[in-house]
Amino acid sequence: MKKTLFFLLFSIVLFGQKIETIDLSKSIKDSKNSIKSLTVIDQRANQEVGMVMYHKDEVKIIFENNASKDIQDWFYKYNPVRGNNDMFFLLEKLNISEDKKEKYSIGKLELRASTFIKKEDGYHFIDRKDTIVTVSSRTTPYLGQSLARKATLILTDLFKESYKGEPWEFSISENDLPNYDSVLKEKLSILNANELKEGVYKDYYSFFTHNPEPGFTLQANDKGVVTKAVKGEEKTGIRHFYAFVHNGIAYKNIPVGYTEIFKDENGVFIEVTKAELFPETVTTGVTIGAAAGGLIGGVIGAVVDVSLSGKRKNTVGPKVYLDPFTGNYVLPEDFGKTK
Structure with a gap:
């Protein structure tokens, strides 16, 4: 009887929570075939992406495995032919949350990520995305799905713009990567x-x-x-x-x-x-x-x-x-x- 009750309670918990996986299937092919390798550094203090509600169910937004592996696998899937440059992808912030109002909710995506090229003298900044996107439940009840898709689009744009971007002339050391913002500002x-x-x-x-x-x-x-x-x-x-x-x-x-x-x-x-x-x-x-x-x-x-x-x-x-x-x-x- 106790085992049956536990099973029922466990089933209710599972039924009350849904999963939305960030779909990294859009093409991020490097048309110049300039990148030889990609290293992803996930420096987020909290590895969780976030959660929103769909009616009465919690929707947890996740990566299929983890951010580092999934983003690296994504790059290599679309870039079997590669060049000479070593790219580093720094994931600084990726958080999805919900602000509940009286009659509706606002879903919010906060995303910040940067790219670098590694050369003999250190790491050279290329580009970054630093943005906040909001979606209202008045527009779509599928807040988790909508925000997960937007995260994919932003990351896609970052890759495509980084392929075309010129690395900055200033270099920083590997130890300075976590604090590149303040280090590079001193050089401007x-x-x-x-x-x-x-x-x-x-x-x-x-x-x-x-x-x-x-x-x-x-x-x-x-x-x-x-x-x-x-x-x-x-x-x-x-x-x-x-x-x-x-x-x-x-x-x-x-x-x-x-x-x-x-x-x-x-x-x-x-x-x-x-x-x-x-x-x-x-x-x-x-x-x-x-x-x-x-x-x-x-x-x-x-x-x-x-x-x-x-x-x-x-x-x-x-x-x-x-x-x-x-x-x-x-x-x-x-x-x-x-x-």
Whole structure:
């Protein structure tokens, strides 16, 4: 009788919990066949992915085996022909959770992962994904399935972008890998510069390493608004650059123009509203979250150490930091919300 009762209780527990496996079956083929080996380092303190509810059942999201093995097997499955580079994949955060409201729930995926190429002098950063994605049960009752799929898509994008990306010139040691963020920031010239180099910066890497495009001068209209970068007969609209420095002030392009960039102890930032960064006319899908992807070529700002200048523009927007590892916006959690 006792054995029967135990079996029934055990069955009820199993029946009340479902499993959603992260499906790593999308192709991540390296078309250049440049990668020889992949090493995955899972540095998460908690190896569990997370859990959400489906009606009255708990849905646990898992890897089939574990993150390191599954991601490595995934790479080798789609890359039987390989090249000469040793890639390291650092999984820093992967967590799925649920915020229950009165009549619905919000499922949340937090994911951060980075890639490196190992060379003789150490490890060279390539790319990273650092994002938060939310899904409402009003849109789909299958929160676990939806968030697991989104995790796969983000990881897929990271691999594909890493194949195309150029490794940073700076190297770090194997011991520094867990703290690469702070170690590499110390090497970025823009964060330590007292004076800024005039000109245009084609992308976030050239901006943070303080290397403007050679030979370009800035052209302003009769109202003093910078509109073009000129190099001989070549004229390029300023909106095509990530940022620029004019009269000692740096600016970042946004969909509605450009805005000044400031600097504090946490990095460089702009002060903008949600409507300025993501106007309704912009159709590009953007994930809003504590660390969401930014739009390249939007607001422009000046990197100014306010403690030195003592001056600052009066703006109505909150601080939005620029991620030196992606060029994206790092949005406050309450960004765009009214009190």
